[in-house]
Amino acid sequence: MLEVITAILLLAGGLFCLIASVGMLRLPDTIIRMHAATKAGALGAGLIFLALACYYLELSTTLRSLATVFFLLLTAPVAAHLIGRAAYCSRVNLWRKTWIDEFANICDWCETSTEEKGPCQCETEKK
Amino acid sequence: MTAMESMLLKGVTEAVLIFLTLAILFAFIRLVIGPDPADRIVALDLISVLIVAYLGALSIYTGERAFLDVAIAYALIAFLGTVALARFRERLAKKSRNDETHGEG
Numbered sequence: 001m002l003e004v005i006t007a008i009l010l011l012a013g014g015l016f017c018l019i020a021s022v023g024m025l026r027l028p029d030t031i032i033r034m035h036a037a038t039k040a041g042a043l044g045a046g047l048i049f050l051a052l053a054c055y056y057l058e059l060s061t062t063l064r065s066l067a068t069v070f071f072l073l074l075t076a077p078v079a080a081h082l083i084g085r086a087a088y089c090s091r092v093n094l095w096r097k098t099w100i101d102e103f104a105n106i107c108d109w110c111e112t113s114t115e116e117k118g119p120c121q122c123e124t125e126k127k
Numbered sequence: 128m129t130a131m132e133s134m135l136l137k138g139v140t141e142a143v144l145i146f147l148t149l150a151i152l153f154a155f156i157r158l159v160i161g162p163d164p165a166d167r168i169v170a171l172d173l174i175s176v177l178i179v180a181y182l183g184a185l186s187i188y189t190g191e192r193a194f195l196d197v198a199i200a201y202a203l204i205a206f207l208g209t210v211a212l213a214r215f216r217e218r219l220a221k222k223s224r225n226d227e228t229h230g231e232g
Contacts, residue, residue, distance in 0.1 A: 034169050065195060
């Protein structure tokens with residue numbers, strides 16, 4: 001019975017990893033691709049490590065694999081945040097059907113965190 | 128019954144290893160053709176997560192517990208690498224934008 005649960009978790013994890021990778025190849029835009037890579041990829045790897053925890057079922061090995069799942073779930077959003085910020089700051093081309101861009105009218109929001117700048121000039125420049 | 132179940136687990140593990148190999152191949156195609164450096168960083172991040180998953184599946188396939196420690200260490204190092212690459216890309220974008228504004232003014 002435990003092996004059946006292990007096989008189901010393992011198969012689900014492998015399929016989620018494959019779906020993440022197909023999305024990585026086929027989605028239209030850097031930020032949309034990041035959506036596929038970080039969420040589905042972390043879910044697939046986490047399911048495979050849950051299968052590992054069910055397969056061995058010893059205290060040390062199960063705890064280590066659960067710690068790996070915890071670490072993956074902790075680091076995936078941080079890495080995604082940093083990559084998304086870098087991608088948006090470097091002005092990657094957004095998808096042509098993107099119709100909400102909250103930072104489009106705020107000038108230089110990337111620079112404000114690191115260096116002190118004068119008042120924003122881009123509103124007057126646009127007019 | 129137990130022999131059948133372990134045969135099922137062996138077949139599923141082989142199928143999952145093939146799936147993960149295909150997934151790493153697809154992510155590698157995006158790593159090669161990605162138009163922006165940010166695309167390549169995302170592809171490298173996905174490849175490292177897939178390699179961690181591959182190590183987990185390989186640990187079930189071979190019955191070797193040491194692959195779990197390898198997976199933990201690899202996940203740590205891959206996270207540091209992703210953070211370093213993202214910071215590098217952001218600093219490059221800021222630098223080029225500062226050059227642009229100084230050139231215009």
